[in-house]
Amino acid sequence: EVHLVESGGGLVQSGRSLRLSCAASGFIFDDYSMHWVRQVPGRGLEWVSTITWNSGDVGYADSVRGRFTISRDNAKNSLYLQMNGLRAEDSAFYYCAKAMAVAGATLDSWGQGTQVTVSS
């Protein structure tokens, strides 16, 4: 069974940094693209970032490009999101999600999320 567990969220001041982690199990981690998606409570889903199976291609939403960096460690079955220069509008639940393919964006498994709150 696929299991994704996010960690690293918390309360942080505007302008500071946080690093989110996602521990994966139950599947061959380096066979799949991975994504971060965020959601402000009561609002819709917003795609944040993507990384392909071998880190060969990454993508970012315009709202986070230049501030956030996605990475993965296939040896540790882990996905990361380094968030710098945090803003109040970055406050949300952050989900890691597994794609159905090495470079796909159909998200067939999701973690339960970690909450990030940025105080201004």
Add this chain to the structure above:
Amino acid sequence: DIHMTQSPSSLSASVGDRVTITCRASQGITTYLNWYQQKPGKAPNLLIYAASNLQSGVPSRFSGSGSGTEFTLTISSLQPEDFATYYCQQSFSTPRVSFGGGTKVEI
């Protein structure tokens, strides 16, 4: 960027009703369209992928159709556990994907 528009944003329905949700893309995405269900306090769950393919374990009362710019999600007979928010997502412009605004299905 491809913009996804869902309608309606919310709807009221009863158990046993047939429910249809529409998703429109700002440009053609062939069948690179997925549907997710999200219940309060939970992560989203994949229902339909590639416009019309039922994800494993999803009840057959859910179906999807469409191609190009217009897509629909249909629940043939609404069950109590189906009251949730539904999102469409385009995966045409991978890695830059986008979600619709969501449709809340309420009693």
